[in-house]
Amino acid sequence: MFKKKILVPLDEAKQSREILTVIQQLFRPEDSHVLLLQVVSPEIEALAMPPAHAAMEWTPAMYSYLQSFQELEHEHLVERQKYLKTNLVASITQEATPLVNKGYQVTPVVRFGEPIQQIETYIQEARVDLVAMVTHAREGIGRLLFGSVAGALVHDLSVPILLLHPKPEGSNHQKG
Template sequence: MPTQGRYKKILVPWDGSGWGRRAIPHAMDIALANESELVILYVFRPPGTEYADQISLAGQEGQINQLRHGVEQNLTGVANELRNQGIKVRTLILESTGVASAICDFVRDEDVDLVVMSTHGRTGIARFLFGSVAAKVMEEVKVPVLLVHPDRE
C-alpha cells in the first residue's frame, strides 16, 4: 500500500492490444503526479495453451521466439515513449498459462502499489469461455485497481 497516498510502483498489465494500451495514458498521468516507477508487464501465454495447462510445444520454438520478439519490440517502443515523457519505466515479460494469477503474483512479490489495466469488455459467452482477467485481478490483489473500459479513454 502506498505511503501517505503516494503510489511508488504502478503496474500496467498489457496484452499488446490497442484496448490494453488505453490504460497506459492513465498510468502515465498517475506516475507523473506521484514520481512513480511504471512497470509494464506482458504475460506471454504460449500458443496452444488456451484450454490446457500443460501442452507439448515441441517444434514450435521458432514461432514462439518470433512472437516473443514482437512483444519485446512493442514493449521497448512503449517504454521509450514513456521515458521521453520523463517517466521511470521498466518492462517485463513473464511466461505463464495463467495470466491473472501471474499478474497477482507479480503484484504481491514486487510490492506494487496500484494496478492500472484495461478491460476488453467481453460479455456473455466470450466472458464465460475466456474469463475476465481484470475481475480475477480485482478479486485477488490487496491494492487499488483502476480499470479502463474499452469504450472510454
C-alpha cells in the same frame, strides 16, 4: 523518496495501452515507476502419439519415443520463448518511448504462463503499489467463455486496481 510501482498488464489488444494516457494524467513521472507486463499464454500443443498408439499396453520403446519427443519439444519451446521474449521486450520498449521521453521510469517485463497467475505472482515479486489496466468490455457469452482477467484480479488482489473501461470502437459518445 520511493517511486510508486504501477503495474500495467498488457496483451495483444491495442486497447490495453489506453491506460497509459490515464497514468500520465494521474501520476507524475518523478513519483512513478511503470512496469509494463505482457504475459504470453501457453499454446495448446498437440500430443504426438508414439508408434503403435493403438496397442493396449505401452512398451518401453513407446515410452522412450515419447520422452525423446518431449525433450525435443521442450528445447524448441525454450528457443521459441527466448525469441518471442526478445521481440516483445523490444516492442514494449518502443511503445514506452513517449512515457520515457516525459521522464517516467519504465520497465518492460515478459512472462510465460497463465495470465492471472503470472500477474499475481509478479505483483508480489515486484512489490507493486497499484495495478492499472483496461477491461475488455466483454459481456454475456464472451465473458463466460473467455473469463475476465480484470474481474479475477479484483477479487484476488489486495493492492489497489485502477480499471479503465474503453469506449466502443468508433464511438464518440459518453454514457450519461
